Amino acid sequence: MHLLKKEMQISKMKINFTNEQHAFRDEVRTWLASNVPQRPLLSLDTNEGFEQHREWERTLNKGNWSMVTWPKEYGGRGLDLIQWLIFEEEYYRAEAPTRVNQNGVFLLGPTLMEFGTHEQKSKFLNAMATGDHIWAQGWSEPGAGSDMAAIRTTAVLEGDHYKINGQKTWSSRASYADWTFGLFRTDLNSERHRGLSFILVPLNLPGITVRPIPQLDGEPGFAEIYFDDVEVPIENLLGGDGEGWKIAMATAGFERGLMLRSPARFQQTAAKLLKLYLAKQDQCSPMIQAKVVEAWAQSESYALSIYHTASKMLAGGSIGSESSLGKIFWSELDHMMHQTALKILGASAELSQESRDDAAKWIKGFMFSYAGPIYAGTNEIQKNIIAERLLGLPR
Amino acid sequence: MNFIFTEDQIQFKDAIKSFLTDECTPKSIREGWEAKQSFNSDRWQSLLELGVLNSNLPEDKGGLGMDQVTLALMVEEMGYAGLPEPVAEQTFLINDLMPLLPSSISQAIEENYDAGAKYISIAHPLAPNPLFINNSVGLILFDSSECKFIAKDDMDFEIISSNDPSREIFKINSMKSTISSPENFEELNSAVSARGALMTAALLIGLAQKMLDLSSVYVGDRTQFGKPIGSFQAVKHMLADVSVRIEFAKPAVYRAAYSLSENNPKSALHCAHAKFMCAQAAELACKNSLQAHGAMGYTWEMDLHIYMRKAWSMMACWGNEDKQQDIIFKTLTSSSEELGVLYTF
Numbered sequence: 001m002h003l004l005k006k007e008m009q010i011s012k013m014k015i016n017f018t019n020e021q022h023a024f025r026d027e028v029r030t031w032l033a034s035n036v037p038q039r040p041l042l043s044l045d046t047n048e049g050f051e052q053h054r055e056w057e058r059t060l061n062k063g064n065w066s067m068v069t070w071p072k073e074y075g076g077r078g079l080d081l082i083q084w085l086i087f088e089e090e091y092y093r094a095e096a097p098t099r100v101n102q103n104g105v106f107l108l109g110p111t112l113m114e115f116g117t118h119e120q121k122s123k124f125l126n127a128m129a130t131g132d133h134i135w136a137q138g139w140s141e142p143g144a145g146s147d148m149a150a151i152r153t154t155a156v157l158e159g160d161h162y163k164i165n166g167q168k169t170w171s172s173r174a175s176y177a178d179w180t181f182g183l184f185r186t187d188l189n190s191e192r193h194r195g196l197s198f199i200l201v202p203l204n205l206p207g208i209t210v211r212p213i214p215q216l217d218g219e220p221g222f223a224e225i226y227f228d229d230v231e232v233p234i235e236n237l238l239g240g241d242g243e244g245w246k247i248a249m250a251t252a253g254f255e256r257g258l259m260l261r262s263p264a265r266f267q268q269t270a271a272k273l274l275k276l277y278l279a280k281q282d283q284c285s286p287m288i289q290a291k292v293v294e295a296w297a298q299s300e301s302y303a304l305s306i307y308h309t310a311s312k313m314l315a316g317g318s319i320g321s322e323s324s325l326g327k328i329f330w331s332e333l334d335h336m337m338h339q340t341a342l343k344i345l346g347a348s349a350e351l352s353q354e355s356r357d358d359a360a361k362w363i364k365g366f367m368f369s370y371a372g373p374i375y376a377g378t379n380e381i382q383k384n385i386i387a388e389r390l391l392g393l394p395r
Numbered sequence: 396m397n398f399i400f401t402e403d404q405i406q407f408k409d410a411i412k413s414f415l416t417d418e419c420t421p422k423s424i425r426e427g428w429e430a431k432q433s434f435n436s437d438r439w440q441s442l443l444e445l446g447v448l449n450s451n452l453p454e455d456k457g458g459l460g461m462d463q464v465t466l467a468l469m470v471e472e473m474g475y476a477g478l479p480e481p482v483a484e485q486t487f488l489i490n491d492l493m494p495l496l497p498s499s500i501s502q503a504i505e506e507n508y509d510a511g512a513k514y515i516s517i518a519h520p521l522a523p524n525p526l527f528i529n530n531s532v533g534l535i536l537f538d539s540s541e542c543k544f545i546a547k548d549d550m551d552f553e554i555i556s557s558n559d560p561s562r563e564i565f566k567i568n569s570m571k572s573t574i575s576s577p578e579n580f581e582e583l584n585s586a587v588s589a590r591g592a593l594m595t596a597a598l599l600i601g602l603a604q605k606m607l608d609l610s611s612v613y614v615g616d617r618t619q620f621g622k623p624i625g626s627f628q629a630v631k632h633m634l635a636d637v638s639v640r641i642e643f644a645k646p647a648v649y650r651a652a653y654s655l656s657e658n659n660p661k662s663a664l665h666c667a668h669a670k671f672m673c674a675q676a677a678e679l680a681c682k683n684s685l686q687a688h689g690a691m692g693y694t695w696e697m698d699l700h701i702y703m704r705k706a707w708s709m710m711a712c713w714g715n716e717d718k719q720q721d722i723i724f725k726t727l728t729s730s731s732e733e734l735g736v737l738y739t740f
Contacts, residue, residue: 013404013464014397015653016740021396082396089736264736271735274727293720296727296734297647297671303739304398304646311398325642328635380628386638387631391611394626 015307017086025086031063032094044100045219050134050176053100057131067105067129074113074125081310085263092264103173104128104135108181108200111251115198115239124200136174136203138182138225139248141167146381148183149193149245153227155184157241160234162186162199164207164227172375174223175212178203183244196244200236207231217353217367252377253323262330263303269337269365270299273344276362280344291340298333302326321389324382331372331379338366396740398646400468407461408468411447415476421698424477428560433479434514434527443512448482451490458490463652467597471648474601474709477702479561481526483594484713485517489535491590495583497576500535500544507532507546516565521591522712524564528552534567542583543575559704589663591713592670593651599673600644602706603680607637609699610687617689624687633683640676647672667714667722674716677706 017025041056042049060066069084070076079087099105109128112121127133144150153166164184174180180201187195203210207230212220239247277284277292305326309319341362342349351357353364373379387393418438427433442448451466452458470483493501507513516525519537528534528547536543549571557564611634614625624630651669654662681703685692692699710716732738 012397012401013399013649013653015650017396093736267739268735271733271738274734278728289724290717290720293671293723293727297668297723298643300668300739301643301647301672303736304650305643307396307740308398308646308649311396314397315399322642325639328639329643380632383632383635384628386635387625390638391607391631391634392615393611393631393634394615394623 021082021086024083025090028065028087028090029094031065032090032096035059035063036094036096040095041097043219044098045175045215045221047176050100053097054131054134056097057099057101057134061130066131067109070109070125070129071113074109074121075129081314082307085307085310089264089267092268100173101128101131101134103137103177103181104133107137107251107254108135110254111181111198111247112238114250115247119235120200120238133179134173134177136171136177136180136223136225138168138171138174138180138201140170142169145170146378148248149196151183151185151196153184154188155186155197155199155232156188157186157234158231161231162234162237164199164201164230164232166227168225168227170213170222171225172222174203174210174225175220180225181238183248186241186244190242193245195242196248197241198238198244198247199232200238201227201230201232205230205232216370217364253320262326263299263306266299266330266333266337267303269334270295273337273341276341276344280346283346284344288340288343291336291343295333295337295340298329299337302330302333305329321385324377324385325390327376327382328373328379328386331369334365334372335369338362338369342366398649400464400649404465404468407465408472411469412472412475414441414445414447415472415478419476419478421477421701424479424561424701427479431563433561433563434530435480436530439480439514439530442480442482448486448512449490451487452493456493463593463656464649467593467648467652470594470597471601471604474598474705475605477561477602477605477705481516481562483598484522484591484709485526486514487594488587488590489515489517492535492583492587495579495586497542497578499574499576500542503544503546503574504533504535517587518567519587519591519713521588521714521718524555524557524566526565527563528565528567529554529563536567536573537584537587541575541577541580543570543573545570545573549573557708559708561701561705562708585663588714589655589666592666592719593648593655595709595713596644596651596666596669596673597648599670599677599706599709600641600648602702602709603637603641603644603673603677605702606680606684606699606706607634607641609702610634610637610684613691614687617691624689630687633687637676637680637683640679644669644672644676661726664723664726667719667726670714671716671719671723674710674719677710678716681706 041052044050044053057066064077067076068079068087072078105128109125112124124133139148141151141153143152153164153168155162155164168182171180180203183196184199185195186197207228209226211224213222213224215221273295274292277288313319345359345362348357348359351359351363353360388395418441427435446459449458450461454460466487473483504515508515513532514530515533515535516528516531517535518525520539525534531547533544533546536545551568552565553568555564555566614630615623617624647669651665654665684699688697688699691697727734
């Protein structure tokens with residue numbers, strides 16, 4: 001008796017691009033070639049650089065390239081995940097500017113589409129796409145970091161508005177952004193993840209004080225936001241009063257789902273690392289070569305895994321706790337690659353990111369690679385998620 | 396782009412898994428160790444009758460003409476079960492090599508081979524100690540310049556001891572008569588090296604998964620300080636790290652297999668990449684699994700080492716991590732293509 005059926009079909013797995021996908025890549029490449037600024041923009045965490053990046057968002061939007069994965073009804077291109085990955089590959093290859101409105105495009109946008117009212121969608125989505133509203137995240141508080149359910153900033157409903165009091169911190173992009181979204185305690189008697197609501201707040205309201213926090217590189221990539229009797233209209237509540245946790249979890253999923261934008265970034269870095277090594281090979285030991293190969297191998301694996309996941313999602317699958325695996329993998333890889341680069345650079349590794357040396361980019365990336373294991377849920381929290389939800393270990 | 400398995404592929408994987416769950420238990424493996432007879436002829440016969448052994452032979456040679464991805468999925472399960480018979484790293488390799496072998500050798504083999512029914516072992520500089528010669532009808536031997544076939548009766552051999560008692564490995568002392576040919580050697584040698592890397596990579600990923608699963612169960616049961624030790628973050632994080640490594644090694648195996656099936660010019664690189672990633676994953680799986688088991692992990696009694704020992708062997712054979720690193724480096728630095736995002740597919 002044959003366990004294995006004789007009438008086996010030839011594999012329908014296909015790990016390469018279709019003609020349509022190649023044509024799409026060419027279209028992206030052509031547009032980027034004639035639109036990506038010739039000179040790199042100033043850092044987006046400076047006043048002038050922020051406005052340059054806002055202008056880039058406008059340029060992208062004019063070409064209809066700003067919200068490519070959004071459905072057409074919301075002004076996007078409705079790209080599938082594979083096209084999106086191709087878009088990102090060309091984007092990183094062209095060294096196009098960092099997206100200053102990532103919080104809006106990738107986090108709040110999809111959340112609004114799922115939970116927003118018709119009015120909210122028409123008010124916010126287009127302004128996000130054009131770069132008129134740049135969004136900051138407002139999750140963490142001084143006493144609520146990894147333990148986000150410990151949020152204490154209150155929003156008390158008074159007639160047609162919420163009155164907000166408290167403090168948010170580590171709010172990415174808040175130094176220069178126009179709006180913030182986050183969780184606020186609307187039920188003062190509630191505890192933990194109950195009684196929280198998801199509210200959208202313009203940062204120019206009376207009673208709001210934004211205090212930029214210089215990061216490791218000296219630039220204010222995040223800020224504290226103080227709320228002192230800030231009145232926000234009730235229309236700015238996203239979803240139901242008290243449903244904030246559920247909505248925030250969906251948003252956090254989108255953030256980890258951002259892994260789907262990342263492979264190109266790491267593949268390009270690995271390729272540059274190899275180039276850097278080959279230029280300085282005579283000054284390095286063979287140990288460095290092994291790390292350079294590891295960087296290539298891991299970034300290659302990361303890309304393969306993302307295409308595998310994207311294919312499964314296109315076939316109707318979903319990702320849940322698995323995205324925690326990706327977050328750990330890419331953040332450790334990113335750090336390893338930059339650490340290796342600094343070793344290759346020898347004594348130049350002590351230069352600052354402002355120096356005119358070729359080393360500067362690596363040093364900037366090196367500093368930023370320390371943020372990866374922390375933001376979007378620390379790697380320790382991700383490991384708890386993996387152990388409890390994927391491996392079934394006890395809480 | 397559709398990096399996804401077909402239902403057929405999943406069915407083959409499930410079918411072999413269910414067979415091995417019943418027929419290749421830790422108990423049966425230990426019985427083989429004790430009897431110094433790890434090659435279980437009954438299980439071999441069942442694998443033959445089920446069509447597994449010649450699944451990657453062409454249909455006109457009595458096989459299923461199975462593609463490499465399905466094969467890799469099945470091999471992963473053989474790793475998971477710790478299967479002692481060298482189906483993946485000897486039989487499947489030879490099946491794939493058959494069309495490439497010089498005609499003098501392939502004739503000699505076919506006379507002895509009986510459409511996969513007879514076991515032939517293989518030795519190569521990357522895996523120099525052939526397995527289970529006493530169960531074989533002969534040996535395919537690669538040296539640095541040619542490929543040979545030696546019938547069992549024409550050589551003098553002795554068993555040498557492997558750190559994995561499931562692997563009865565041999566040393567060839569002398570050969571009386573051989574059929575040898577330098578014909579097609581380069582192609583043959585690179586084909587066997589790439590396939591050897593892929594087969595051991597697929598075994599390693601299954602072995603790593605098995606060690607992780609054993610550890611997850613163990614730390615959920617074992618209590619200290621009044622709680623299961625799996626509730627402590629130090630233990631959780633150790634196993635989560637293994638899980639991450641396995642997750643990102645697997646697609647490298649499937650892609651390498653796909654590249655072989657498609658005759659992709661980069662298939663040797665892709666196989667080296669797969670082995671590199673799987674060796675790293677398995678190495679961490681060994682270390683963290685043993686640590687999670689505490690002193691029990693350091694005993695002969697606990698089943699963990701059945702899989703750990705095989706993983707150590709599979710890491711070493713057919714090119715270890717360092718060897719693959721070298722292949723990858725040479726390939727990348729001699730490529731005229733742009734590296735980065737465009738180089739992957």
